[in-house]
Amino acid sequence: MTMSRITQNDDPRAHWRAVYETRAPTEVSWYEPVPRRSLELIQAAGLPPGSALLDVGGGASTLADHLLEMGFTDVTVLDIAETALARARARMGSAATRVQWINEDVTVWEPTRRYDLWHDRAVFHFLVDPALRARYVAVLRAALAPHGHVVMATFGPEGPTRCSGLDVQRYSARQLGAVLGPGFRLVRDHLEDHVTPAGRRQQFLYGWWQAEPGPSSWRPAAEVTDRERAALAGERRPEGP
Numbered sequence: 341m342t343m344s345r346i347t348q349n350d351d352p353r354a355h356w357r358a359v360y361e362t363r364a365p366t367e368v369s370w371y372e373p374v375p376r377r378s379l380e381l382i383q384a385a386g387l388p389p390g391s392a393l394l395d396v397g398g399g400a401s402t403l404a405d406h407l408l409e410m411g412f413t414d415v416t417v418l419d420i421a422e423t424a425l426a427r428a429r430a431r432m433g434s435a436a437t438r439v440q441w442i443n444e445d446v447t448v449w450e451p452t453r454r455y456d457l458w459h460d461r462a463v464f465h466f467l468v469d470p471a472l473r474a475r476y477v478a479v480l481r482a483a484l485a486p487h488g489h490v491v492m493a494t495f496g497p498e499g500p501t502r503c504s505g506l507d508v509q510r511y512s513a514r515q516l517g518a519v520l521g522p523g524f525r526l527v528r529d530h531l532e533d534h535v536t537p538a539g540r541r542q543q544f545l546y547g548w549w550q551a552e553p554g555p556s557s558w559r560p561a562a563e564v565t566d567r568e569r570a571a572l573a574g575e576r577r578p579e580g581p
């Protein structure tokens with residue numbers, strides 16, 4: 341099967357594994373030498389160096405390298421493609437041992453700890469299936485620490501409708517905030533053009549939200565029941581009674 345015949349919904353792992361097997365990280369359309377806007381928003385969050393930072397669908401991005409350089413000591417990169425994580429580790433050399441690497445599909449991931457900051461650039465917009473979007477948001481809510489920060493970048497309202505051979509969903513800050521649901525305060529948002537290595541311009545939306553804990557909104561992972569966690573992780577039932 342050729343790569344273009346695989347869709348994110350059919351077999352996302354195979355799709356993304358093939359992308360990073362066949363293309364250098366500097367050639368892919370989403371490549372940016374320095375993830376400036378992400379770093380700016382993460383810095384603006386003002387978190388102490390020991391805070392837990394998670395880059396969801398981090399791929400071979402250099403974000404983790406820069407976070408270590410900024411002095412952060414608890415950095416995790418999660419990605420569905422082991423080939424992407426291998427590329428990132430190879431680039432970082434010995435510094436890679438200071439990062440925690442998780443090879444998982446975020447929509448079925450069961451986080452075992454909480455994070456002070458959840459970062460996602462160009463991952464969520466591939467979830468065109470509402471059920472997958474709901475699972476993503478449920479995982480995000482389970483993984484986020486009280487008053488945690490969410491920095492997300494998707495294609496903006498005038499961004500591309502496809503990327504990497506896949507359909508995408510475009511968002512304004514208001515639309516993305518609505519998907520996150522209640523309990524998040526929008527702190528800042530930006531629309532900006534990303535210039536691909538091939539010279540094309542793509543509009544991105546960057547949004548930064550902070551969780552505002554409350555009874556009907558965000559809840560810490562510890563308060564999520566096993567049944568909810570099982571539902572969140574793909575309708576699997578927890579073991580035992």
Ligand SMILES: C[S@@+](CC[C@H](N)C(=O)[O-])C[C@H]1O[C@@H](n2cnc3c(N)ncnc32)[C@H](O)[C@@H]1O
Nearest residue numbers: 356397398399401419420421445446461462463
């Ligand atoms: C367009 S790339 C963006 C990579 C990186 N965030 C960046 O800005 O350079 C999308 C990334 O999301 C990962 N990805 C796609 N679907 C995923 C999922 N369901 N769970 C985890 N990672 C996923 C892909 O493997 C890929 O690395």
